[in-house]
Amino acid sequence: MPELRTVCVYAGSSPGADPAYAAAAAALGTEIGRRGMGMVYGGGSVGLMGIAADAALAAGAPVTGIIPAALHAREISKIDLTELVVVDSMHERKFLMAERSDAFAALPGGVGTIEELVEALTWTQLGIHRKPVGLLDVAGYWAPLTTMLDAARDARFVRPEHRDMLLSEREPAALLDALAAWEPLALDKWMDGGPPAV
Template identity: 65%
Template sequence: MAFRSICVYAGSNPGADPAYAQAAEALGRLLVERGIGLVYGGGRVGLMGVVADAVLAAGGTAVGIIPRSLDEREVAHQGLTELVVVETMHQRKALMAERADAFVALPGGLGTIEELVEAATWTQLGIHQKPVGLLDAAGYWAPFDAFLEHGVGAGFLRAEHRRAIVRDAEPAALLDALAAWRPVDVQKWLELEQS
């Protein structure tokens, strides 16, 4: 699978470990090396700003999509290839998903987690057929990965759907895994299969 653009979800803070910003910068440079455009939340702060700045510094395309309420707080990155201002967070997420061929989550907080889970849910439900990846800088996503395995064991998540979220600590290996990913054709509802 070839990607024209990848949506990157990332923290609006840099996090406590310098490895997080290093991973964001490495991912941004790699996207440009592979001819892949960046779609992201449009911020100039935190890991969001780091990945966008890395893409722009390497001569790539960075498209930011930000709600007006955040743009008005002067959080928007003004040096992007394109900055799209929308009215709501829902519009932001829908447009980010529409304009991307895959999703990568860098370390981040509740907003990052919410966005990546929504993207994975849309893949699970067949709303889109796009892979979701976790760039596991400094092991940040390991507890989340363990939680997904717990969900499989507890009977709330199919193993096939759990594998829709790939994880790697190296940006190149993660992009390769996303390119190799193929959607599965199984129903979501475990209970219906048993009746």
């Protein structure tokens, strides 16, 4: 895999109920900067996304925010970034975030964070990109999702190898190490002989 230079961070626009979430967001941003890496994220100044961006900037990381015009005011775009890109749609936002990143790391967050995370993982599974995807599992936040993926694997909707593509660590340094060490699979998505003939 190419060198890990830039990490896309998915994170909630709320700080969440547990102070451990904010602490983890700050720690991830700091570790990205400490390693001389860059960060790409959703461009907001609020919640965990703003905390991670502030910490990364303070640690010397270049930080790029990408935000749709419709959310520019609602998520209170962060204006002191290295670069703020305002786009027309959520689709364009997610495409650019993926294009500008070498890997994806998800902090706790809501429906938007979950949707972005699962789409990035799907693109890796399908070979649309060959980039690792990981969870920073703060205080067990992501346990229900990993349990659901285990159920999908056990029910034969997901290959075991594809289930294992989603990395999960409890500490930022361990997660970044795992993302850097990841190797893409040479494995087709299809189970049981592939798709039906057309």
